[in-house]
Amino acid sequence: MRILQPPGWAKPKGYANGIACQGTLVFVAGQIGWTADARWETDDFAGQFAQALRNVVAVCAEAGAKPEHIVRLAWFITDKPAYLAALKEIGAAYRAIMGRHFPTMTVVEVGALVEDRAKIEIEATAVIPD
Numbered sequence: 001m002r003i004l005q006p007p008g009w010a011k012p013k014g015y016a017n018g019i020a021c022q023g024t025l026v027f028v029a030g031q032i033g034w035t036a037d038a039r040w041e042t043d044d045f046a047g048q049f050a051q052a053l054r055n056v057v058a059v060c061a062e063a064g065a066k067p068e069h070i071v072r073l074a075w076f077i078t079d080k081p082a083y084l085a086a087l088k089e090i091g092a093a094y095r096a097i098m099g100r101h102f103p104t105m106t107v108v109e110v111g112a113l114v115e116d117r118a119k120i121e122i123e124a125t126a127v128i129p130d
Contacts, residue, residue: 001071001129014091015105019071021127026063028124030076031055032115040117045082046089048119053097056124065126068101072125075107079119083107 004018005011033048034040036058042048057067077083083090113121 001127012102014094015102017104019104021071021129023130024063024128026060026065026069026124026126026128028056028059028126030121030123031059032113032118032121034115034118043117043119044086045079045119046086046093049086049090049122050093050097052120052122053094056122057097060124060126063126063128065128067098069126069128070098070101070124071103071127072123073103073105074123075105076110076113076121076123077107077119078110078113080109082119083109 001019001021003016004020006017009017031052032055033042033051035051036055041051056070056073060066060070113119
């Protein structure tokens with residue numbers, strides 16, 4: 001895996017501008033903040049984020065991928081002010097689940113998600129090296 005950082009660009013904080021790699025591709029559908037048995041344990045933004053990210057990692061593990069194999073995360077959030085207010089907790093949960101691995105990331109605010117209680121949905125792409 002090679003991090004792509006064009007010369008002269010400011011280094012991003014908490015994500016990579018690009019990653020080049022080869023291997024087995026793993027695509028993870030959008031995961032929300034409920035448990036494996038589709039139960040909600042929290043309506044807290046950071047809590048739902050942590051559960052959604054754990055769900056992403058669990059799906060990756062089914063293919064033999066580890067968190068460090070994730071090369072792309074797309075976050076769809078329903079409440080930008082709630083997201084911004086929870087950044088400290090989100091950062092702590094992220095590091096607990098992903099360590100110091102920062103793939104490419106996109107965060108987009110959306111009007112709603114299919115599950116009414118969901119505050120965040122996370123899609124992922126991982127690449128297991130050859």
